Structure formats: C-alpha cells, structure tokens
Amino acid sequence: MVNNTQAQLDAVFHALADQTRRAMLQNLAAQPRTVSELAEPFAMSLAAASKHIKVLERAGLVQRRIEGRTHICQLDARPMHGGMEWIRHYEMFWHQQLDALEAVLKAEDKVNKKKRTTHSP
Numbered sequence: 001m002v003n004n005t006q007a008q009l010d011a012v013f014h015a016l017a018d019q020t021r022r023a024m025l026q027n028l029a030a031q032p033r034t035v036s037e038l039a040e041p042f043a044m045s046l047a048a049a050s051k052h053i054k055v056l057e058r059a060g061l062v063q064r065r066i067e068g069r070t071h072i073c074q075l076d077a078r079p080m081h082g083g084m085e086w087i088r089h090y091e092m093f094w095h096q097q098l099d100a101l102e103a104v105l106k107a108e109d110k111v112n113k114k115k116r117t118t119h120s121p
Contacts, residue, residue, distance in 0.1 A: 009082050012083045028041065059079055061076060
C-alpha cells in the first residue's frame with residue numbers, strides 16, 4: 001500500500017462515510033469555499049459545519065486558511081489515494097474471481113453444447 005498509515009486511512013474512510021462531508025468535498029472540488037458557504041446547502045449552524053470540516057481536516061482532505069474573520073476551506077484530495085489503493089486491491093480480487101467464474105461457465109457451456117450435438121437425432 002502507499003505511504004499511508006492505518007490511522008490516516010481510517011480517518012479518510014471515516015470522513016467519507018458521512019454524506020454531508022462527501023457533499024462538502026464535492027462542493028470544494030469546484031473551488032475553495034468559506035465555512036458559511038459549506039454550511040448553506042444543509043441549513044446547519046456554523047458550529048455544526050465546523051465539526052464536519054474538522055473531521056475532513058483531520059483526514060487531511062481539507063486545508064483551512066484564515067483571512068481576517070473568514071475561514072476558507074480548500075480540497076486536498078491526496079489522502080484519498082491511499083483509500084483508492086486499498087479499494088483497488090479488492091477490485092483486482094473480484095476481477096480474478098469473476099474471470100474464474102467466466103472460465104467455469106464457458107467450460108460448462110462447451111460441455112453442454114457437445115452433449116447436445118452428440119445426442120441430437
């Protein structure tokens with residue numbers, strides 16, 4: 001796996017497990033946003049939005065900078081790479097399993113086809 005600690009990977013998956021945080025990340029993918037802008041679509045308080053953003057920050061998915069009284073958040077998708085690598089490992093596993101199943105089914109079809117042509121009147 002890539003240079004991600006288990007704790008980092010856990011933090012990323014924890015952050016992505018919540019649909020509000022996923023929506024915030026999607027929103028940030030377009031451009032940096034203020035905490036107020038991130039909270040607005042959810043009709044939530046700034047305190048609630050800030051809690052979600054802190055989870056995203058702990059996972060390394062969001063960088064926050066302060067300009068005066070305004071907190072501006074920006075997406076950093078690099079930590080997702082470890083999660084993608086972890087998922088890719090299991091994707092390869094399932095591709096191998098499905099390829100093996102396909103081979104078995106093709107072999108069965110070949111045997112059944114041979115039986116039908118042998119037993120035809």
